[in-house]
Amino acid sequence: MFRILPYILATASLCFGAAIDANNYPRAAEEFPLANPGNVVAHDPNILRDDDGSYYLFKGGMGITYYKAPKLSGPWDEMGSLLDGPSIIPKENRTRPWAPSVLKRDDTYYCFYTVSLPGSKDSAIGVATTKDIKKGVFWKDHGAIIQTKTGPGSSIFPFKGSNAIDGMVFIDHDDKAYLNYGSFRSGLWQVRLKDDLTALPDIKKPDFVHLADRGKEIRNDIEGSFMSFHDGYYYLWFSQGECCNFKDDFTPETDSKPYSIRVGRSKSARGPFVDRNGVDTTKAGGTVVYATNNDKKVFAPGGLGVLAGKNGERDVLYYHYLSKDRGTKFQDAELGYSYLEYVKGWPVAKKD
Numbered sequence: 001m002f003r004i005l006p007y008i009l010a011t012a013s014l015c016f017g018a019a020i021d022a023n024n025y026p027r028a029a030e031e032f033p034l035a036n037p038g039n040v041v042a043h044d045p046n047i048l049r050d051d052d053g054s055y056y057l058f059k060g061g062m063g064i065t066y067y068k069a070p071k072l073s074g075p076w077d078e079m080g081s082l083l084d085g086p087s088i089i090p091k092e093n094r095t096r097p098w099a100p101s102v103l104k105r106d107d108t109y110y111c112f113y114t115v116s117l118p119g120s121k122d123s124a125i126g127v128a129t130t131k132d133i134k135k136g137v138f139w140k141d142h143g144a145i146i147q148t149k150t151g152p153g154s155s156i157f158p159f160k161g162s163n164a165i166d167g168m169v170f171i172d173h174d175d176k177a178y179l180n181y182g183s184f185r186s187g188l189w190q191v192r193l194k195d196d197l198t199a200l201p202d203i204k205k206p207d208f209v210h211l212a213d214r215g216k217e218i219r220n221d222i223e224g225s226f227m228s229f230h231d232g233y234y235y236l237w238f239s240q241g242e243c244c245n246f247k248d249d250f251t252p253e254t255d256s257k258p259y260s261i262r263v264g265r266s267k268s269a270r271g272p273f274v275d276r277n278g279v280d281t282t283k284a285g286g287t288v289v290y291a292t293n294n295d296k297k298v299f300a301p302g303g304l305g306v307l308a309g310k311n312g313e314r315d316v317l318y319y320h321y322l323s324k325d326r327g328t329k330f331q332d333a334e335l336g337y338s339y340l341e342y343v344k345g346w347p348v349a350k351k352d
């Protein structure tokens with residue numbers, strides 16, 4: 001027995017250790033794998049995989065620029081801009097919409113975009129559509145869906161107090177559509193959209209959900225929400241920290257930490273979302289799935305999206321990232337991507 005007991009104990013603790021290992025959930029920055037390079041300069045990239053398997057990448061800039069590639073690693077063919085001039089939303093800077101987010105429903109492509117200025121709350125999320133995604137074919141601009149600070153609905157909660165930036169639309173299995181948006185101020189929000197995806201059913205009575213918030217005591221530096229679905233769970237993703245302003249020693253110029261990619265999950269698209277420790281994302285929860293790694297070869301990844309794997313392929317997490325090898329300026333951001341494996345329903349980033 002004396003010989004067996006330690007053996008049993010050792011086995012028991014081994015099992016326990018193995019159970020934790022089996023979780024294989026990376027906690028430290030060193031454990032995150034290098035990004036697969038997308039080989040295209042992009043900040044807040046958004047990617048659509050079309051029915052024919054080709055990829056489209058959309059990014060902010062004059063008229064919203066987009067690219068096409070046969071693979072995520074490129075080569076990316078520049079397709080031009082999708083808007084034929086400034087957005088019809090009468091706000092600055094309507095010549096350079098931000099953070100496009102594109103989805104395809106039936107035969108129509110929808111591009112949700114932001115009009116704002118850095119640090120401004122005078123913002124709007126608009127939408128443009130096309131049925132023909134082709135070089136030289138401009139999309140039809142439908143203008144603003146929601147607005148903050150000025151414009152229709154801006155005095156109504158939750159638009160009052162939030163910032164209408166970084167829109168992303170999620171269509172649930174029951175075909176109900178939700179616009180997720182926001183950052184800083186009062187955090188991330190979700191409002192129900194009309195079926196045509198170009199407006200709210202009633203801007204005066206928004207059907208809203210508070211998605212995520214870090215609280216009033218600290219810099220509420222969360223933005224760029226994205227929603228995905230995998231095996232029974234809805235995942236609320238966002239970027240937390242400083243995206244763009246870093247000193248030469250890699251520390252943020254703001255009272256913040258470099259961007260990292262976080263997630264919470266729920267059984268409903270309307271939440272509540274909790275992180276791996278059970279902390280609600282409206283109470284500063286959010287499990288880190290990807291962050292600075294490999295001695296800053298990958299630095300401050302964020303501005304992410306998830307491509308759902310088809311036909312047994314894995315989901316792909318894509319993002320922009322900076323690198324000590326390239327630099328930490330805004331224009332140094334490039335597309336990167338990782339494969340997602342789910343451990344007990346929690347996504348883990350893998351290189352291969």
Ligand SMILES: *[C@@H]1O[C@H](CO)[C@@H](O)[C@H](O)[C@H]1NC(C)=O
Pocket residue numbers: 092093094095096117
């Ligand atoms: C808006 O963008 C255009 C084009 O880059 C630029 O010329 C203009 O100064 C910008 N306006 C503001 C208010 O930043």
